[in-house]
Amino acid sequence: MTDIHTIKSYDDELDQLRAILSEMAGLAEMQLANAVTALMARDIKLAEKVIASDKKIDFLEQRAEEKAIEVIARRAPLADDLRELVATIKISNALERIGDYSKNIAKRTTVLVNTLPIRQISVLPEMAQEAQRMITDVLDAFIQRDSTRAVNVWARDERIDLLYDSLFRELLTYMMEKPQIITACTHLLFIAKNIERAGDQATNIAEIAYYVIEGRPMKDARPKRDDTAFARASKDEQPHPDQQDSAS
Amino acid sequence: MTDIHTIKSYDDELDQLRAILSEMAGLAEMQLANAVTALMARDIKLAEKVIASDKKIDFLEQRAEEKAIEVIARRAPLADDLRELVATIKISNALERIGDYSKNIAKRTTVLVNTLPIRQISVLPEMAQEAQRMITDVLDAFIQRDSTRAVNVWARDERIDLLYDSLFRELLTYMMEKPQIITACTHLLFIAKNIERAGDQATNIAEIAYYVIEGRPMKDARPKRDDTAFARASKDEQPHPDQQDSAS
Incomplete structure (x- = not known):
């Protein structure tokens, strides 16, 4: 009886932790959507709301970490469970x-609102929507222990990277033509x-989730990327682990 | 006897973990120095060496995490020690x-090497040197449990931020004057x-170290920053926790 009770309430604790992560992912997705909406609509009130709401995510991160440490200290879990709890801290x-x-x-946005060359940024909402979907999907993959879905999210980051690259080149052209902007x-x-870095974080989470689910790094499972584009150094301040030779 | 032995070898394990962090900090400092030297000297060979050497730090991070998880699983430490071990993972x-x-x-640098407007970037080595010193000092603060030193490192980040701001404005002026660059x-x-983000990471580590040493967040101890510069939105993609209302 005691054992069953112990196991059940350990699961409850893990469920609580997962619920905090879900709430964080929902907020992160909403914040990104609102930030880009505020930018496109030049809505300074919404931008200020986004700035103020960030505190909630910070608070939840602290709670997730404290909860995870408390569970580890009290339960002294074995290595596999421990890895999942540490993964929770990293994902938060x-x-x-x-x-x-x-x-x-x-x-x-609050700085840009009056000077925005609005026509030039239609690709930003597209990038943001893809990043938002990746955030939701990768957290579902972690919680449902679906490693295939984690790999799928990882692969989708490439689209954001390509959109970023083309926007980068486009903005350079505008700047050259019109120094006042x-x-x-x-x-x-x-x-x-x-936005590109938000996508990178989603791939980070995908790799953390994959490792916890499969017990081995994702690099063996995921599709190969094109590693030839060495000149694309405008990206990867947050390169994906195991992708060290790609300069994309 | 057994207790003393156990305690001693637990300390040994913590020492091993600290040694990995020290090695990582040494490498991180050297990599930053070499990256900026390569940029200033247009030394493509050195830049390529920096790119290749990043693997070492990645490897050490994985080792630090595995070691920390192993120690937690085997020793089932109490909350305070556990916090220090989790801090080790976060610092790595x-x-x-x-x-x-x-x-x-x-x-x-490998992309820029032939087009570099070299005179315009003399402030970069200055920024990098400050960041390098912060990395060394903050790790010493963590290992020697010196919370005053951690606060001191935290405060120094402001200098990097100011250098970044002035460089940002300077580069904008150059771009407006000379569209071809x-x-x-x-x-x-x-x-x-x-470089500015490297400084931010050093302040992150300072906050993690302070929390482990003092058992409370740094915000109570550190000097106040000027939170009025709301227009300085060119920074803080990695804002410091508790600094949520500053747009610097």
């Missing part, structure tokens, strides 16, 4: 950083970079 | 990311951003 950290990127987009365009570059 | 993750930034600088300047912007 990644989600918190996605929140930071959205906040940064919102801050740049250079300041606005550099903010847009950093905004695009933030 | 932060150092690995500093390694990524250096690699990214090196990749951009816009591409090179945007790479320099991202390079400066990477």
Whole structure:
């Protein structure tokens, strides 16, 4: 009886932790959507709301970490369960950083709002929507222990990277043609970079999830990327582990 | 006897973990120094060496995490020790990311090497040197349990932020005056951003160290920053926890 009770309430604790992660992922997705909507609509009130709401994600990250440490200390779990709990801490950290990127987009929006070369950024919502879907899907993959779905999310990041690359080149062209919009365009570059980094965090989570589910690194399972584009150094401040030779 | 033996070898294990972190910090500092030297000297061989050497830091991060999980699983430490072990995982993750930034600088250098407006970037080595010192000092603070030193490192990040801000404005001016160097300047912007983010990671580590040493968040102890510069949205893709209302 005691054993069953112990096992059940350990599962309950894991469920609580997963619920915090789900809530964080939902908030991270919403914050990114709102940040980009605020930018496109030049809605400074919404941008300020995004800035203020980031605190919630920070708070949840702290709660996830405290809860995970408490469970580890009390339960002394074996290595596999321990790995899952440590993964929880790492995933909550990644989600918190996605929140930071959205906040940064919102801050740049409050600066940009009157100078925005609006026609030039239609690709940003497309990038953001893909990143949002990746955040939701990768957390489902972790919670449902679906490693195939984790690999699938990982692979989709390439689309964001390609959109970022083409936007980067486009913005350079605009800046050369119209020096008076250079300041606005550099903010847009950093905004695009933030979305691209949100996608990178989703792939990070995909790799963490895969490792926990399968007990081995994802590099053996995932599709090969094109590693030849060495000149694409405008990306990868957050390169994916095991992707060290790609300069994409 | 057994207890003393157990305690001693637990300390040995913590020492091993600290040694891995020290090695990582040494490598991270060297990689940043080499990346910026390669950029300034247009030394493509050195840049390629930096790119290749990033693997070492990645490897050490994995080792630190595995070792920490192994120690937790075997020793079932109490909450305080557990917090320190989890802090070790987080610090190794932060150092690995500093390694990524250096690699990214090196990749951009391989692209920039023939088009570099070299006179414009003398502030970059200054930023990098400050970041390097912060990395060394913050790890010493963690290992020697010196919370005053951790606060001191945290405060020094402001200097890097100010250097970044002035460089950002300077590069904008150059781009407006000379459209043909816009591409090179945007790479320099991202390079400066990477150095600034390395400084942010050092402040992250300072906060993690402070929490482990003092058992409470650093926000109560550290000097106040100026939170009024709301327009400085060009920074903080990685804002410091508890600094949520600053847009610097």
